[in-house]
Amino acid sequence: MDQPATQPFIQVRDVSKYFGQFCALDAVSLDIELGQKLVICGPSGSGKSTLIRCVNRLERHETGEIRIDGIVVDDSPTGRAVLRNNVGMVFQQFNLFPHLTILENLMLGPVRARKMAEADARDLAMHYLERVRIPEQFNKYPAQLSGGQQQRVAIARALCMAPKIMLFDEPTSALDPEMIAEVLDVIEELADSGMTMICVTHEMGFARQVADMMLFMDHGKIVEMGPPKTFFTAPESDRCKLFLSQILRH
Amino acid sequence: MRFTMSKFWALVPSSLIRLLGLASLVSIGGCSGNWGWYVVNPATETGRQNLAFLIDGLYYTIGLSVTAICISICLGLLVALPALSSHRAPKAINRIYVELVRAIPILVLILWVYYGLPQVASLSISVFWAGVLALAISDSAFQAEIFRAGIQSIDRGQYEASHSISLNYRDTMRYVILPQAIKRILPALGNQLVYMLKMSSLVSVIGMQELTRRANELVVTEYRPLEIYTVLVLEYLVVILIVSAGVRWLERRLETS
Numbered sequence: 001m002d003q004p005a006t007q008p009f010i011q012v013r014d015v016s017k018y019f020g021q022f023c024a025l026d027a028v029s030l031d032i033e034l035g036q037k038l039v040i041c042g043p044s045g046s047g048k049s050t051l052i053r054c055v056n057r058l059e060r061h062e063t064g065e066i067r068i069d070g071i072v073v074d075d076s077p078t079g080r081a082v083l084r085n086n087v088g089m090v091f092q093q094f095n096l097f098p099h100l101t102i103l104e105n106l107m108l109g110p111v112r113a114r115k116m117a118e119a120d121a122r123d124l125a126m127h128y129l130e131r132v133r134i135p136e137q138f139n140k141y142p143a144q145l146s147g148g149q150q151q152r153v154a155i156a157r158a159l160c161m162a163p164k165i166m167l168f169d170e171p172t173s174a175l176d177p178e179m180i181a182e183v184l185d186v187i188e189e190l191a192d193s194g195m196t197m198i199c200v201t202h203e204m205g206f207a208r209q210v211a212d213m214m215l216f217m218d219h220g221k222i223v224e225m226g227p228p229k230t231f232f233t234a235p236e237s238d239r240c241k242l243f244l245s246q247i248l249r250h
Numbered sequence: 251m252r253f254t255m256s257k258f259w260a261l262v263p264s265s266l267i268r269l270l271g272l273a274s275l276v277s278i279g280g281c282s283g284n285w286g287w288y289v290v291n292p293a294t295e296t297g298r299q300n301l302a303f304l305i306d307g308l309y310y311t312i313g314l315s316v317t318a319i320c321i322s323i324c325l326g327l328l329v330a331l332p333a334l335s336s337h338r339a340p341k342a343i344n345r346i347y348v349e350l351v352r353a354i355p356i357l358v359l360i361l362w363v364y365y366g367l368p369q370v371a372s373l374s375i376s377v378f379w380a381g382v383l384a385l386a387i388s389d390s391a392f393q394a395e396i397f398r399a400g401i402q403s404i405d406r407g408q409y410e411a412s413h414s415i416s417l418n419y420r421d422t423m424r425y426v427i428l429p430q431a432i433k434r435i436l437p438a439l440g441n442q443l444v445y446m447l448k449m450s451s452l453v454s455v456i457g458m459q460e461l462t463r464r465a466n467e468l469v470v471t472e473y474r475p476l477e478i479y480t481v482l483v484l485e486y487l488v489v490i491l492i493v494s495a496g497v498r499w500l501e502r503r504l505e506t507s
Contacts, residue, residue, distance in 0.1 A: 058410050084416040095411035099429050108425060109415030154411075161415055 007070055009034045009196065010055065010165065015064035017050055017220075024050040025061065026220035034164065037191050038198045039207040039228075042217035043243060048200045051217070052167045055198070056089050068165075084113065088163030092170040094150045096142040102129070102153050103138040109161050121160075128156035132186050148179030152186050159190075166190065168199040204248055208232060216240045289474040290481050300468055304481055307461035308489070314378065314453060314460060315446045318385035322446075323439065325386060326393020331423075333398045344394065351391035357452050360384040364456040381453035389446055396442070400435035401427060433504060440497030444490050451486075461485050 008031035017025040024047045032038055040048040053059040055066060057073055066073045071082040097105050106125035110116040116124070129135045132152035134145075142150055151171055158166060168187065172180040184206045191197060191210045201207060207214060207228065214231035216224040216239075224231065224240040232248075235241050290304070291297035329347050332340030354362075364380040367373075375383070404427050412422040432439075454463035465482040469475045 056414060058413060087414075089410075089414035091407060091411065091414075093407050095405075095407035097408065097411070097426055097430075099433065109417065112421045112425060113416035113418070157411075157415060 008032060009036075009069060011065075011067040012051075012055070013065045013067075015051075015054060015061045015066060017047075017054060017059060017061045023220050025054065027064065028220070028222055029064075030215075030222065032165075032196065032198065034196050035194055036196055036213060037211050038213045038215060039211035040198065040200045040215045040217060041202065041204070041207065041243070041247075042223075046217040047220040048217045049169050050220075052089075052169055052198050052200060056087050056167055057083060058089075084161075086164045087167065088158030088161055088165070089167040090151070090154050090158055090169065090171050092173050094142070094147070094154045094174070096150055096154055096157070098142050101139055101141055102134075102145070105142070105153060106157050106160050109157065114161070124160055125156070128159045129153075131159070131189075132156045133182075146179060147175045148182045151175065151179075151183045155183075155186055155190070165196040165198070168197065168201065170200050170202070172201065172203060202247060204232075204244075216243065218243075285477060286474050287477055289468075289472045289477050300472065300478075301481070303468060304461070304464050304478070305485065307459060307464040308485065310378075310458060310460035311447065311450050312489070314381050314385070314458065315443065315450045318382045318389065318450070319439075319443050319446050321382065321386035322389035322393050322442075325390035327397050327428075329390060329394035330397035330401065333394070334401055344398075348391045348394055351387060354388065356384065356388045356449050357455065359388050360452055360456060363387075377453075377456050377458045380456060381450070381458050385446060385449060385453070388449070389442060392442060392445075393439075396435050396438045397431070400431035400438075403434060404430050436504060437497055437501045440493070440500060444493050444497070447490055447493065448486065 010030075010032040012028055012030040014027045014029055015025055016023070016027050026047075028047070028051060030051075040051065042048050050059055054061045055068075055073070057075075057079075068082050068086055071078055073079050073083060096102075097108070100108065103122065103125050106128065107118070107121040110121040110124055111118060114121075126135060126138065129138055132155055134149055134152055137145060137149060137153075142153065145153065155166075155171075171187065172183050175183060180203065184203060187197075187199070188206070188210055199207075199210070211228045214224075214226060214228050215222055216231075216235070216237075218239050224235055224237050231240075232244065235244060288294065288297060290301050292301055329344055333344035335341060360381060363384040364375065364377065367380070367383075368375055408426055408430070409422060412426045417426065450460060451462040454460060454466060457463065461482060465478050469478050472478065
C-alpha cells in the first residue's frame with residue numbers, strides 16, 4: 001500500500017506450488033495492470049491453469065505472495081473480501097449448477113454472497129444474459145443448452161458479481177469446434193469493453209486479436225513474455241519457438 | 251415427467267395381490283383344520299374388536315418410524331459433514347460415531363435408552379420418545395454414510411464454481427451441493443424408511459403400543475398366535491409394499507427429470 005499510484009493491480013511474487021513432488025509453479029513472478037489482457041499458453045502440465053487457480057485461491061501456493069489491489073490473497077477476511085470483490089472465473093467444464101435454471105444460476109451469487117434484492121439480481125442477470133446473447137434461455141436448465149451456450153452463461157454468471165478481473169481457464173477446450181467462435185466473440189467483446197483478463201487458451205488466433213501481453217509457460221516457469229507482435233513473429237526461446245510452430249502448423 | 255397418483259397405485263396391487271393370494275393358499279392348503287380365524291373374523295363382534303385393536307397399532311408404528319427417520323436424517327447429515335473435511339480431527343469424530351453406533355444392536359440401544367438414559371441424565375422419557383431416540387441414533391450412522399457418499403459424488407467443479415461466485419461454505423452446501431446430493435440419495439433414504447418400519451417392531455419390548463406389541467398382547471389373551479401373527483405379517487407387508495412402491499415411483503420420477 002506504499003505506492004498506490006504506481007502499484008500494479010495484481011502482483012504475483014515468487015509463487016511456488018507443489019503437488020506432492022511435482023513442481024507445478026516454480027517461483028513465478030508477474031504483474032498485471034488494470035485493463036490489461038494477458039493470454040497464457042504452454043504445453044499441458046506447464047502450470048498455466050495452476051497459476052490462475054492460485055490467483056483465485058482455488059489452489060494454495062506454498063511460497064511467495066499474491067496481491068490484488070495491494071492486499072495479500074490468503075484465508076484472512078480481508079484476503080477473502082478482495083477476492084470476492086474483484087475476481088471472476090470461467091472454467092473449462094463450465095461448472096454451471098445443473099439443478100438451477102439459467103436465471104437462478106446467475107442470481108445465486110448476487111443474492112446470497114452480495115445480499116442483493118431478488119428483483120435487482122434478476123435485472124442484473126437478464127442484463128448479462130442479453131450481453132452474452134441468450135436472454136431467451138433464462139428459464140431453461142443447463143443440460144438443455146449447447147456447450148457454447150452453457151459457457152456463455154458461465155461468463156454471464158461471473159460478470160454478475162461485477163469483477164474487476166476475469167480469469168478464463170481454457171474456456172473453449174471442452175467445446176465442439178463450431179461453438180468455439182460464439183464463446184470467443186463474447187470474450188473478445190468483453191476485452192474491448194476494457195475488462196482486465198487473464199486467459200489460458202490454445203486459440204492462438206484469438207490470442208493475437210485480444211492479448212496485449214502473451215505469456216508462455218513450461219515446467220512451472222514463465223519462459224517467454226511479451227506483446228503478441230514480437231511473441232508470435234520473433235520468440236526468443238527455442239522451447240517457445242517449437243511450441244508455436246507445432247500449434248500454428250494447423 | 252408428469253406422474254399421476256393412478257400410476258403410483260398401479261405399482262401397488264399386482265405384487266400385493268399376489269402375496270395375499272399366496273398367504274391365503276398357505277392358510278387353506280398348508281394345514282388341516284387347525285386354523286381359528288374366528289379371533290379376527292370381521293363378521294363377529296369380538297373379531298372386529300380384535301382386528302381394530304391390531305390395526306390401530308399402525309398409528310404408532312408409522313408415527314414412530316416417520317419421526318425417527320426425520321431425526322435420523324438431520325442427525326446423519328450433521329455427522330456426515332465432518333467426514334468431508336480435509337482435516338483429520340473432524341474425520342475421526344465422524345468415524346468414531348459411525349463405528350460405535352453401528353456396533354450397538356438396535357434392541358440393546360432401545361433397552362439402554364429406555365432403562366439406562368433416565369438414570370444417567372436424570373430425566374423421564376416416554377416410551378415413544380425412547381423408541382424414537384434409539385431408532386434415530388441407530389439409523390443416523392447409516393444415514394451419515396449415505397449422505398457422505400452422496401455429497402462426495404458431486405463434482406469438484408461445483409465447489410469451485412461456488413467459490414468463484416463468492417458463496418461461503420454454508421451457502422455452497424445449502425444451495426449447490428445438498429440439493430444435488432439429496433436428489434441422488436433419495437432412493438436410498440426411502441430404503442432406510444422401509445428398514446425403519448421393520449425395526450420399529452423392536453420397540454414393542456419396552457411397551458410401545460405399535461403393531462407387534464398389540465399382536466403379542468392379543469396372543470396372550472386369545473391363545474391364537476398363528477392367526478394373529480399372520481395378520482401381523484400381512485400388516486407389515488401392506489405398509490412396506492406401499493412404501494416400497496413409493497420409493498420406486500420416486501426413483502422413476504428422478505430418472506426422468
